[in-house]
Amino acid sequence: MLTILLDGIAYGMLLFILAVGLCVTLGLMNFINLAHGAFAMAGGYLTITLMQQAGVPFLLCLPAAFIFAAVLGLLLERTLYRHLYDKTHLDQVLFSIGLVFMAMAMVDYAYGANQQIVNLPDFLTGRINFLGASIGVYRLFVIVICSLLVVGLQLILTQTRFGSRLRAAVDDGRVARGMGIDVTRIFAVTFAVGSGLAGLGGALGTGIISFDPTFPLKYMIYFLIVISVGGTTTITGPFLAAILLGVADVAGKYYVPAVGGFIIYTIMVVVLILRPQGLFSRGPAR
Amino acid sequence: MTDTTMTYQPSPEAVKARAVLLGRSRWGFAEIAFWLLAAACYWLFPTKLSLLSEIAILGLVALSIDLVLGYAGIVTLGQGAFFGIGAYAAGLAAKYGAGVAPWSDPVIGLFIGGGFAALIGFATSFLVLRGSDLTRLMVTLGVALIVDEIVNQTKWLTGGSDGLQGVLPSPVLGIWEFDLFGKTAFVYSMVVLFILFLVARAIVKSPFGLSLQAIKGNPLRTRAIGMPVNGRLVAIYTISSFYAGIAGALAAQTTQFASPDYVAFHRSADALLMLVFGGAGHLYGGLLGSIIFRTMQDVLGNITPQYWQFWLGATLVGLVLFVRGGILGLLANLRNRATRNGGAK
Numbered sequence: 001m002l003t004i005l006l007d008g009i010a011y012g013m014l015l016f017i018l019a020v021g022l023c024v025t026l027g028l029m030n031f032i033n034l035a036h037g038a039f040a041m042a043g044g045y046l047t048i049t050l051m052q053q054a055g056v057p058f059l060l061c062l063p064a065a066f067i068f069a070a071v072l073g074l075l076l077e078r079t080l081y082r083h084l085y086d087k088t089h090l091d092q093v094l095f096s097i098g099l100v101f102m103a104m105a106m107v108d109y110a111y112g113a114n115q116q117i118v119n120l121p122d123f124l125t126g127r128i129n130f131l132g133a134s135i136g137v138y139r140l141f142v143i144v145i146c147s148l149l150v151v152g153l154q155l156i157l158t159q160t161r162f163g164s165r166l167r168a169a170v171d172d173g174r175v176a177r178g179m180g181i182d183v184t185r186i187f188a189v190t191f192a193v194g195s196g197l198a199g200l201g202g203a204l205g206t207g208i209i210s211f212d213p214t215f216p217l218k219y220m221i222y223f224l225i226v227i228s229v230g231g232t233t234t235i236t237g238p239f240l241a242a243i244l245l246g247v248a249d250v251a252g253k254y255y256v257p258a259v260g261g262f263i264i265y266t267i268m269v270v271v272l273i274l275r276p277q278g279l280f281s282r283g284p285a286r
Numbered sequence: 287m288t289d290t291t292m293t294y295q296p297s298p299e300a301v302k303a304r305a306v307l308l309g310r311s312r313w314g315f316a317e318i319a320f321w322l323l324a325a326a327c328y329w330l331f332p333t334k335l336s337l338l339s340e341i342a343i344l345g346l347v348a349l350s351i352d353l354v355l356g357y358a359g360i361v362t363l364g365q366g367a368f369f370g371i372g373a374y375a376a377g378l379a380a381k382y383g384a385g386v387a388p389w390s391d392p393v394i395g396l397f398i399g400g401g402f403a404a405l406i407g408f409a410t411s412f413l414v415l416r417g418s419d420l421t422r423l424m425v426t427l428g429v430a431l432i433v434d435e436i437v438n439q440t441k442w443l444t445g446g447s448d449g450l451q452g453v454l455p456s457p458v459l460g461i462w463e464f465d466l467f468g469k470t471a472f473v474y475s476m477v478v479l480f481i482l483f484l485v486a487r488a489i490v491k492s493p494f495g496l497s498l499q500a501i502k503g504n505p506l507r508t509r510a511i512g513m514p515v516n517g518r519l520v521a522i523y524t525i526s527s528f529y530a531g532i533a534g535a536l537a538a539q540t541t542q543f544a545s546p547d548y549v550a551f552h553r554s555a556d557a558l559l560m561l562v563f564g565g566a567g568h569l570y571g572g573l574l575g576s577i578i579f580r581t582m583q584d585v586l587g588n589i590t591p592q593y594w595q596f597w598l599g600a601t602l603v604g605l606v607l608f609v610r611g612g613i614l615g616l617l618a619n620l621r622n623r624a625t626r627n628g629g630a631k
């Protein structure tokens with residue numbers, strides 16, 4: 001019971017790290033980026049390559065994945081994405097689906113369609129007893145890392161100058177611009193960091209979720225659920241939503257496998273109907 | 287009697303409006319040529335008939351999306367749900383109704399498929415009414431995912447991930463047997479497509495269709511001039527799901543198979559892409575798009591099997607960045623520019 005709960009929390013935290021960049025993108029620029037999962041995939045595959053081909057230790061792969069995905073995100077933002085901010089939502093959706101298709105085909109070309117599995121270092125395998133429940137060391141590792149990241153993000157958002165600028169830009173981009181805040185630049189940085197976090201999440205995820213070229217499509221829906229349930233105005237909303245989703249998904253698959261993803265999809269639709277602005281968000285959606 | 291009709295003088299505005307409405311529904315030369323060419327494919331490509339009927343079916347799905355997206359402005363990523371519902375409903379009707387006189391007929395099957403899809407479409411249309419583009423996108427996607435799960439989990443009925451086997455439709459109208467070369471399938475799909483196209487054309491050229499375009503342009507103002515916006519949207523969404531359901535039924539009957547793949551996300555995405563390729567809001571966009579899409583898939587798939595997705599993605603990115611409005615939008619732009627230049631000279 002507790003094991004499932006902890007597994008669910010680990011999974012949920014991972015989902016949060018993967019999706020948080022998308023929350024900010026959507027909240028800040030009102031941009032629907034369905035290709036967010038592609039950055040996570042980039043991080044995951046980089047980790048796999050580095051570990052298997054170059055023998056880089058796993059812990060070094062994590063920052064590498066972050067930087068790789070962040071640079072990739074920055075490049076794409078500067079060259080392609082910025083042309084699409086003032087286009088319609090449909091165009092943004094099509095554009096990002098196009099990117100997803102390209103990313104999937106490229107990964108398929110380079111790695112094949114098989115699922116990739118990494119061999120985790122010894123100190124991260126095995127199980128330990130934690131509060132009377134048996135939990136994988138790796139799950140615990142993920143929980144610790146993600147908790148640190150969440151606290152860090154929250155501190156950056158609430159305590160730093162950049163954070164207050166970012167919040168101002170999310171709340172009302174036009175006024176923020178009028179106050180002399182360089183929204184474009186903030187957005188580029190945020191986009192890069194968000195992509196980097198996705199990459200990091202992908203790298204962390206290699207131990208929990210199996211990677212194959214369909215990853216961006218498969219997880220896109222999870223990201224969207226996190227955002228739709230959590231809303232885009234805060235960071236705690238998506239966090240709670242991700243934990244909920246993680247626990248519900250793991251528990252659902254464990255207890256009632258026959259129902260499968262049915263529950264979470266239904267929850268998503270119901271939440272969208274009842275509270276289109278997200279379950280935990282304050283104020284109406286703009 | 288004669289007196290009253292004689293004294294009735296329509297105002298000049300009414301005459302003008304009537305002329306506009308009638309002029310909108312006049313057939314152009316290109317339209318007639320398109321359908322003649324489509325019919326001629328039967329003799330032009332006798333070895334590619336099954337591919338051609340597939341294109342006709344894909345075109346019908348794209349057309350169904352055009353009705354909601356191109357005319358009413360509802361972004362949907364879940365049209366695959368209705369396609370799948372139609373396919374399974376018609377497939378099950380053909381499978382279990384085999385031999386029972388009226389139920390096994392493919393034409394009845396079409397109505398069963400379309401009817402079921404329309405029913406679900408009507409029920410879910412109320413969900414789609416609310417919210418912004420993003421909400422709509424995710425609600426339609428969510429509905430498709432739920433349908434996908436249902437198909438996968440109700441193994442006793444749908445065959446689960448193995449697909450629905452043993453779909454053996456009777457001859458069309460009891461006369462034309464489905465043959466190995468896909469001749470019947472092609473003619474059947476083409477005729478259904480043409481009839482449904484005519485209906486769609488009548489719908490969008492009617493005052494009802496005009497009101498949809500008004501809603502797309504500005505829902506708030508349309509509501510302000512007394513148009514029942516929600517009712518209109520529910521109606522067109524239901525019609526659109528009926529269309530997608532019929533397309534699914536056609537697919538199940540002509541391939542004698544239905545699989546969860548019909549409901550999968552990439553179905554909905556592909557159909558949307560076809561429409562965007564061709565250009566939304568022209569009715570022909572989806573048809574042209576499906577031709578290009580399927581041909582591209584065939585040609586590129588032969589060169590680099592399974593990697594054609596890359597070129598699909600690249601085309602899509604390029605399309606969004608450089609060519610807004612798809613092929614038909616591009617043509618319309620060129621024509622506008624040409625006439626403007628001509629007028630200036």
